[in-house]
Amino acid sequence: MGxxxxxxxxxxxxxxxxxVAQRLKQPLILGYIAAGVVLGPATxxxxxxxxxxxxxxxxxxxxxxxxxxxIEFSLKELRPVQKVALIGASIQILLTVxxxxxxxxxxxxxxxxxxxxxxxxxxxxTMVILKTLQSQGRLGTLSSRVMIGMLLVQDLAVVPLLILLxxxxxxxxxxxxxxxxxxxSALFLAVMIVVGTRVIPWLMRxxxxxxxxxxxxxxxxxxxxxxxxxxxxxxxSFAFGAFVAGIVLSESDHAHQALSDxxxxxxxxxxxxxxxxxxxxxxxxxxxxxxxxLGLAGAVSLVKGLxxxxxxxxxxxxNVVPLALGLTMFQAGEFAFVIGRVGVNTGSIGAELxxxxxxxxxxxxxxxPFVSGATAPVYGFLKRRRQDEPVxxxxxxxxxxxxxxxxxxxxxxxxxxxxxxRRLGLPSVAIELDQHRLETCRxxxxxxxxxxxxxxxxxxxxxxxxxxxxxITTPSPVVTLAIARHARRLRPExxxxxxxxxxxxxTELYEIGVHEVVLPQMEAGLEVTRxxxxxxxxxxxxIERFADDVRREFYVPLRAEGSDGx
Numbered sequence: 001m002g003x004x005x006x007x008x009x010x011x012x013x014x015x016x017x018x019x020v021a022q023r024l025k026q027p028l029i030l031g032y033i034a035a036g037v038v039l040g041p042a043t044x045x046x047x048x049x050x051x052x053x054x055x056x057x058x059x060x061x062x063x064x065x066x067x068x069x070x071i072e073f074s075l076k077e078l079r080p081v082q083k084v085a086l087i088g089a090s091i092q093i094l095l096t097v098x099x100x101x102x103x104x105x106x107x108x109x110x111x112x113x114x115x116x117x118x119x120x121x122x123x124x125x126t127m128v129i130l131k132t133l134q135s136q137g138r139l140g141t142l143s144s145r146v147m148i149g150m151l152l153v154q155d156l157a158v159v160p161l162l163i164l165l166x167x168x169x170x171x172x173x174x175x176x177x178x179x180x181x182x183x184x185s186a187l188f189l190a191v192m193i194v195v196g197t198r199v200i201p202w203l204m205r206x207x208x209x210x211x212x213x214x215x216x217x218x219x220x221x222x223x224x225x226x227x228x229x230x231x232x233x234x235x236x237s238f239a240f241g242a243f244v245a246g247i248v249l250s251e252s253d254h255a256h257q258a259l260s261d262x263x264x265x266x267x268x269x270x271x272x273x274x275x276x277x278x279x280x281x282x283x284x285x286x287x288x289x290x291x292x293x294l295g296l297a298g299a300v301s302l303v304k305g306l307x308x309x310x311x312x313x314x315x316x317x318x319n320v321v322p323l324a325l326g327l328t329m330f331q332a333g334e335f336a337f338v339i340g341r342v343g344v345n346t347g348s349i350g351a352e353l354x355x356x357x358x359x360x361x362x363x364x365x366x367x368x369p370f371v372s373g374a375t376a377p378v379y380g381f382l383k384r385r386r387q388d389e390p391v392x393x394x395x396x397x398x399x400x401x402x403x404x405x406x407x408x409x410x411x412x413x414x415x416x417x418x419x420x421x422r423r424l425g426l427p428s429v430a431i432e433l434d435q436h437r438l439e440t441c442r443x444x445x446x447x448x449x450x451x452x453x454x455x456x457x458x459x460x461x462x463x464x465x466x467x468x469x470x471x472i473t474t475p476s477p478v479v480t481l482a483i484a485r486h487a488r489r490l491r492p493e494x495x496x497x498x499x500x501x502x503x504x505x506x507t508e509l510y511e512i513g514v515h516e517v518v519l520p521q522m523e524a525g526l527e528v529t530r531x532x533x534x535x536x537x538x539x540x541x542x543i544e545r546f547a548d549d550v551r552r553e554f555y556v557p558l559r560a561e562g563s564d565g566x
Contacts, residue, residue, distance in 0.1 A: 006048050007057070007272070013039055014271045029131050029274050030369060033362075036278020048279070058276040060225065061269030062127050062334065063242035067224035068266045069130060069148070070246020071259045080142075080436075084315040085149025092150065092311045093157050096122040099303045103296065109353075112168050116349050119161050120340050120357045121300050121364075123154045124308075125333030126239070127273060128368050132328065136373065141434045143324035146312060150329065155240045158335050159185070165339065166346045184234045189244075192227070196248030204254045213261075220258040221265065223249060273334075280337065281362055285355045293356065297363040301371075305330035320379045320433065320452065328372040331364035332357075376478065380455060394438065396429055396447040401463030404428055408453035408483050409474035410437045410446070413499065413520075417471060418446045429462050454482035456490060464490055472498040472514075477505040484512045503558060510559050522554060 013035040021031030039048050048054065097118035104114025129151065133144050200223065207219045224242045231241020249258055286293050309326030317325075340357045343349035405421055407414045410432035418441075421428045430446060431453040432438050441448040451458035453474065464470065464487060472483050480498055487496055497516040500506040506517045526547050533543045 003054075003057075006054060009048065010035065010039065010054065010272060010275045011268070014275055018271075028135070029128065030366065032271050032274035033278040033366060036275035037281050037283075038278075039275065040279035040281060054272060054276045054279065057269065058273035059238060061266070061271070061273035062239045063225060063228045064262060064266040064269050065127055065130060066239045066243035067228070067246040068259060068262050070243040070248075071250045071255050071262070081146045081149040084146055084312065084317070085153050088311040088315050089150035089153035090157070092307050093122045093154065095307045096304050099307065100300060103299055103303075113349055113353055115168060116165055116340075116343050117353065117357060119165050120336040120343075121304070121332035121360065123157065123161075123333045123335045124151060124304075124329040125331050125365055125368070126151045126155060127270070127334055128331065128365050129328055129372075131270065132369050132372050135369070138324075141324075142317075142436065143321045143328075145436070146317065146321060146325060147329060150308075150325075152240070152243065154333075155237050155243075155335070156185075158237050158338070159235060161339055162342055166342065166348050168348070185236055188231060188234045188236065188241075192244055192248060200248055201252050204249075204252050204258075208254055216254075216257070217261045220249070220262055224262070277334070277362065277365065280358050282355055282359065286359050289356065289359070293359045293363060296356070297360045297367075300332065300360060301330040301364050301367065319450075320375065323379050323382070324372075324375050327375050327378070328368065330371065331368050332361040333365070334361075336361040376454075379452065380482075394442045394448050394450070395445055396449065401427070401429065402466040403468045404463065404466070406459070406462045406464055406467045406470045407431065408470065408472045410434075410441050410448055411473060411475070414471075414473040415441065415444065415446065417473065419444070422446070431458055431462055454479050454486060456486050459483075459486060459490060464494065467491075467494065469495045469497065472496065474499070475501060477501050480505065481508060481512070484509055484514050488513050507558050517555070517559075519554075522551075526550060 014032050017031030017033075017035035017038075018028045019031070020034075021028050097115065100118035100121050101111070101114040104117045105111065109117070129147060133147070138144050203219065203223075207216055224245045227245035227248075228238045228240075228242035231244065232238040249255055252258075305326040308329040309322040312322035312325040336357055340349070340354045344351060344354050404427035405417075407418055407428055407430040410418070410430040411434075414430055414432075415437075418428050418430055422445075428447065430441060430448045431451055432441065432448055433450070433452050438448060438450050449458060449462055451461065453459065453462075453472075470483075470487050472480050474480050474483065477500070480500070484496060484498055487494060492513070496514045497518065498509050498514045500509055500517050500519050503519070506519055509517045530543055530547065533546075534540075
């Protein structure tokens with residue numbers, strides 16, 4: 001069956017790897033990479049007939065991921081990070097190339113090999129970082145927007161690297177090619193502005209009028225991959241073109257439906273990408289050069305992480321942002337394989353250096369979910385060591401902080417609650433770590449503190465000792481539990497109402513001593529039911545009684561279970 005059988009086998013084994021990763025409470029991508037290692041020819045696997053074909057399909061996974069990200073993304077969100085994206089990412093690339101090349105020279109490599117190694121590891125993995133942030137629920141935070149901006153510039157940097165690296169011995173000959181590539185890029189972006197504002201909205205309106213879900217999906221997919229291919233033909237990254245297409249489509253009225261349709265395709269092809277990454281692993285090479293691979297992987301991760309964190313700090317970002325950059329963007333990315341393969345094909349580097357680049361890249365990619373997951377605890381530790389750091393407050397009069405409501409989280413739910421309290425004339429203060437949400441609260445005139453609500457110092461700054469109630473609306477279960485524990489420790493008698501994402505978290509919150517826990521999915525289901533019963537002309541009193549009974553039957557046993565475990 002050829003490639004069809006290969007895809008079936010990869011999806012099946014990837015499914016098993018995903019289940020194992022889920023059971024071990026690890027990101028699914030680790031399971032997918034492990035599946036690729038099991039199926040790879042380097043481990044003696046004979047099930048996959050042509051791994052190269054899978055690598056080609058994996059490029060579609062990268063493109064679809066960036067296409068979906070572009071649909072979700074807004075250019076307005078990039079404005080606060082445009083300087084660090086354009087200038088900071090360029091500085092980071094140059095510093096990383098220099099530092100990694102220095103490692104190669106220290107090991108006695110020829111200077112050309114050292115620079116090739118630096119160029120390959122200077123770019124981070126867009127695919128791994130986005131999937132990691134998605135699994136951690138950190139997409140939309142200020143640190144994630146900084147990362148995405150820098151990743152976009154890194155993707156663009158592939159073009160000059162592919163032009164200049166093969167001509168290291170004669171850089172003067174490569175500069176005209178680089179200039180022509182910049183001209184092509186400018187022309188492509190100009191064409192995309194015209195097409196995106198005139199052609200694509202017209203096309204989407206025409207297709208949507210036909211009410212064909214299948215044709216709509218084909219249109220969306222064709223736009224993403226077609227524009228990506230056009231970008232590739234003009235000498236830019238295929239994935240970058242797909243991202244531009246997503247941004248263009250995000251401005252249309254059909255963006256939400258397009259995103260919902262494309263997500264399943266994105267996830268399937270994403271599995272193929274991570275499995276193909278695992279197939280590149282050569283256990284025999286790693287076994288023969290274990291110390292070299294681990295040493296270089298550790299050195300690259302440390303130095304690149306420090307450079308990324310330093311760039312974030314140099315451009316004025318404080319608190320958790322530099323730390324998040326350092327602990328998430330430290331790895332070498334998928335473009336290391338592309339750049340390294342060009343080096344082999346042009347005879348610029350040998351097969352052994354390419355194998356070393358692949359091994360170092362795979363090790364750092366594999367470590368990303370673990371290291372990135374340490375951002376919150378490391379930041380909490382550092383905050384405890386810097387008790388005197390001032391807390392930024394907006395629209396807040398500290399003299400009025402008594403008998404007020406403290407809102408941990410200023411997302412949509414938190415801002416809705418704060419708005420209702422303000423209408424009722426009840427004082428409240430929100431705590432938020434995301435810069436975009438902070439600005440939204442400021443513009444709305446809401447009192448807000450910039451900080452991590454899971455840190456005792458920030459809770460104290462919000463006047464928790466004089467508050468009448470604490471409302472925890474953050475979506476992350478880890479953060480919610482941390483906030484509840486600190487609040488109970490600082491003021492055991494305070495009334496706490498928290499949001500829970502699952503029954504397990506709900507039970508844990510009751511064990512801590514939270515007074516009321518709300519499960520959004522449960523309440524949404526009750527509201528949908530209420531609307532249906534109103535349409536069926538069921539009396540309002542009966543509907544309310546029914547809702548109260550359902551809540552009692554659902555929440556009371558879980559509360560009792562939590563109390564028993566306390």
